[in-house]
Amino acid sequence: MSRVHPEYDESRRLVDGSIRTADDGDPVLVGTECAECGFVVFPTRPFCRNCLSENVDDIDLSRNGELRTYTVAHTGQEGFEPPYAFGFVDLPEGVRLYSLLKGWESGTLEVGAPVELTLDEIKPDPKTGEPLFGHVFRLVEGDDD
Amino acid sequence: MTERDVAVVGVGQSDFGELEGQRVTEFGGRAVREALLASNLDNDAVEEAYIGNVASAAQDQTGVVGQAVLREVGVTGIPITRVENACASSTCAFREAYKSIRSNERDVVLALGVEKMTGVPTDVALKDMSGASDAEVEGPMGMTFMGVYGMRANAYMDRFGDVREELADIAVKNHANGLANPHAHLHLDVDRDDVLESRMVADPIRLLDACPMSDGAAAAVLARGDVAEQLSDEPVYVDAVEASSGHYLDSDLEYWREELDERVSEQAYREAGIGPDDLDVVEVHDAATIGELMHYEGLGLASHGKGASLVRNGDVMLDGRIPVNPSGGLKSRGHPVGATGVAQVCELVWQLRGEAGDRQVEDPTIGLAQNSGGALVGEGGVSTVTILSTR
Numbered sequence: 040m041s042r043v044h045p046e047y048d049e050s051r052r053l054v055d056g057s058i059r060t061a062d063d064g065d066p067v068l069v070g071t072e073c074a075e076c077g078f079v080v081f082p083t084r085p086f087c088r089n090c091l092s093e094n095v096d097d098i099d100l101s102r103n104g105e106l107r108t109y110t111v112a113h114t115g116q117e118g119f120e121p122p123y124a125f126g127f128v129d130l131p132e133g134v135r136l137y138s139l140l141k142g143w144e145s146g147t148l149e150v151g152a153p154v155e156l157t158l159d160e161i162k163p164d165p166k167t168g169e170p171l172f173g174h175v176f177r178l179v180e181g182d183d184d
Numbered sequence: 185m186t187e188r189d190v191a192v193v194g195v196g197q198s199d200f201g202e203l204e205g206q207r208v209t210e211f212g213g214r215a216v217r218e219a220l221l222a223s224n225l226d227n228d229a230v231e232e233a234y235i236g237n238v239a240s241a242a243q244d245q246t247g248v249v250g251q252a253v254l255r256e257v258g259v260t261g262i263p264i265t266r267v268e269n270a271c272a273s274s275t276c277a278f279r280e281a282y283k284s285i286r287s288n289e290r291d292v293v294l295a296l297g298v299e300k301m302t303g304v305p306t307d308v309a310l311k312d313m314s315g316a317s318d319a320e321v322e323g324p325m326g327m328t329f330m331g332v333y334g335m336r337a338n339a340y341m342d343r344f345g346d347v348r349e350e351l352a353d354i355a356v357k358n359h360a361n362g363l364a365n366p367h368a369h370l371h372l373d374v375d376r377d378d379v380l381e382s383r384m385v386a387d388p389i390r391l392l393d394a395c396p397m398s399d400g401a402a403a404a405v406l407a408r409g410d411v412a413e414q415l416s417d418e419p420v421y422v423d424a425v426e427a428s429s430g431h432y433l434d435s436d437l438e439y440w441r442e443e444l445d446e447r448v449s450e451q452a453y454r455e456a457g458i459g460p461d462d463l464d465v466v467e468v469h470d471a472a473t474i475g476e477l478m479h480y481e482g483l484g485l486a487s488h489g490k491g492a493s494l495v496r497n498g499d500v501m502l503d504g505r506i507p508v509n510p511s512g513g514l515k516s517r518g519h520p521v522g523a524t525g526v527a528q529v530c531e532l533v534w535q536l537r538g539e540a541g542d543r544q545v546e547d548p549t550i551g552l553a554q555n556s557g558g559a560l561v562g563e564g565g566v567s568t569v570t571i572l573s574t575r
Contacts, residue, residue, distance in 0.1 A: 053324055054325075057321075082321065088433060089433060107439065108335040108336070108338050108342075108439045110331045110334030110335045110338060110386045110387050110389075111334070111386070112326070112330075112331050112334070112386045112387075113383070113384040113385055113386065113387070114328075114330075114385055114386075115326055115328055115331075116326050116328060118326075123326060125325070125326060125327055126335060127335065127439075127561065127562055129435060133435050134435060135435040135437075135561055136321065137318070137321050137322045137327060137562075138325070139325055139326060148338075150338065150339060150342035150343075151342075161325055161326070162325075162326065
């Protein structure tokens with residue numbers, strides 16, 4: 040199963056600079072690491088949130104993380120078809136981020152579940168109706184699948 | 185008693201609910217009028233005013249909503265400042281009023297909260313609410329505010345086990361209390377099954393776990409202690425108003441824990457010289473039932489994971505050891521976001537003066553109100569704790 044939506048187009052990223060496709064064709068989240076204090080932030084930033092240094096570099100973040108918590112929304116924002124799931128994902132770099140969740144069925148989401156990054160449709164552009172893309176984490180498939 | 189004491193002289197509240205056809209100036213003015221009458225004050229005695237409001241400017245009403253409301257009651261020609269801090273806006277307005285008296289700048293200051301949420305286009309109402317989260321990733325990627333509560337509830341139940349029935353019982357309690365509150369938005373008689381069978385909103389939060397969106401206003405007149413004592417036989421002293429925000433930079437926050445409440449309430453208890461065991465009546469921010477449960481723990485009414493026991497053993501019932509949300513809370517009284525904090529203050533003042541009618545708690549002398557607003561990375565945007573007493 041591809042980790043990048045077949046219609047993905049860089050011009051239609053919902054959050055600029057937050058995600059790209061790597062040389063291996065898989066998606067990667069881009070964060071910023073501080074060379075002074077080591078603080079890592081997502082999405083990218085021009086200076087360090089922790090020590091204020093400008094001595095920072097963009098880095099690729101891990102594709103695999105752990106679900107910290109989640110919910111399934113049965114009523115939601117316009118452009119999102121319920122039921123849809125979202126939660127907070129912890130990455131090994133010490134970054135926690137909000138993400139829509141896919142690859143779940145009723146009852147399969149749980150705290151601590153391993154999740155992996157995909158680049159998927161988020162919602163239609165309210166002006167053009169064209170899909171907007173971004174990071175979506177999906178449950179890592181178990182052995183019994 | 186020192187001259188730095190601050191007291192609430194009088195309070196007023198409009199009805200909460202879908203105030204169809206009423207402008208903010210109408211129901212806002214009504215709340216202030218009631219507060220001034222209850223305080224035995226002429227409108228020209230107010231030296232300054234702070235107004236909690238979230239949505240007025242976004243709804244193309246006015247950015248000077250405080251001036252517009254106060255013009256209706258002749259409170260003019262003074263500094264009037266709008267305070268916006270999501271659902272805690274009017275407690276933050278109350279806090280500014282308190283500080284200006286504490287610092288000897290003023291003798292009589294008005295705190296007001298006013299919000300119009302119904303009867304506006306849905307996209308505007310949703311925009312009003314989604315503004316209470318991160319606008320770069322969370323809001324644009326579909327997070328909902330009840331979703332934040334759903335996520336907290338799942339983290340809590342992962343750690344401490346299933347509390348769905350206790351959450352339903354919190355909704356039942358607050359609706360039962362709200363039936364005795366003439367200002368409440370939802371007068372509903374519901375039982376546990378009604379809640380557990382209501383439509384799912386953000387798993388496990390169901391429709392009857394969630395507060396409604398309401399219109400409404402609430403006002404409080406604060407004065408320096410000696411001034412308040414001249415105006416009223418029953419001044420209600422402000423022993424603490426504390427507020428703080430989340431840490432956000434830490435990625436190890438546990439969503440089952442109200443760490444922000446813990447910090448704010450610790451400051452407030454220290455300021456007031458009391459502890460949680462001294463409280464007689466409590467109002468908390470139950471935008472969703474899991475919020476109320478977690479505030480029990482954040483305020484130290486129960487230890488981590490033990491909040492549900494306060495529901496099971498009846499402690500938080502109107503006639504219990506520590507009644508919580510006798511007003512009906514956000515759940516029943518309603519949640520006009522910028523007015524909720526001062527509405528909590530109104531309830532505490534009525535309770536402490538024995539004026540709460542059929543929802544009166546028995547002889548309270550110390551009350552606490554906790555008000556929350558917004559979230560970033562799922563962590564609270566603001567939490568406030570106010571402690572009032574008749575000493």
